[in-house]
Amino acid sequence: MSDREDFLVWVESEFVRAERAMFDGDDGPRRAIWARTEPVSVLGAWRNAASRAELVEAFEVLASSFSDCTDYSFDLISFDVAGDMAYTVGYERVSASIDGEPRTITLRATQVYRREADGWRVVHRHADTVG
Template sequence: MPSPADEFLADVLPRQNAAERAIHNGDAGPRTALWSKADPVSLFGAWLPIRTGWADVSAAFRRVAAHFSDSREYRFEVVAAGTSGDLAYTIGFEHNTVSVDGRPKTYTLRVTHVYRREDGEWKIVHRHGDRPPDEPGPKEILTAAHSR
């Protein structure tokens, strides 16, 4: 019998992976569909400053999506995950090969997601993403893309 964490991952990860591939192809719609519209929600993004509240978070997703296209690879490497009642989390690495402002880039982000079960469905309520210490940061990636 699968554990609650295994059931959670089997439900959430396929939809979340598809949504992340979509945003890396310039479409923020599937990602916004996975998120709770009920505050509090928060985004500590690797690309933008901290955002709180659904209006700011959803606007940030549209801004980020506008920079991405031609996703060639997206993979989420789960390091840890768990559930407790109506709350859950994932911690891992996002590995991306994508075009940023028209230039091909490969990078990795460390990410943490917090989920809340709403009406029987898991919704994301928080995302924190940053670069691992040995990876170039998003500013460096965007700066390199614009300097060519």
């Protein structure tokens, strides 16, 4: 399997599972796919973070806002792998409750990944709402 194919399998499995869990109120899987070493950063639709500690805090706060995820899909627009770095660009389509109110949202998400000893890890995320 090529590096691109291997990365795409990871995105379509571990990444998608972690994001769906986040929108269902469980930030554990998302924290697990993020790099544990600096630098890491988030420029998010709701929260920003510029260190691992800020990242964990932001994910905990976000997870407490989300529940009852009934649908999550990641529509991948573009991706590439260059050595131990990769990126994705796509749309996350989510149906979940936000602060107890059922909503459907679409996020534009760009992420950067680093291949570490134990596999691919997210190191940067930028997301914003569409519309």
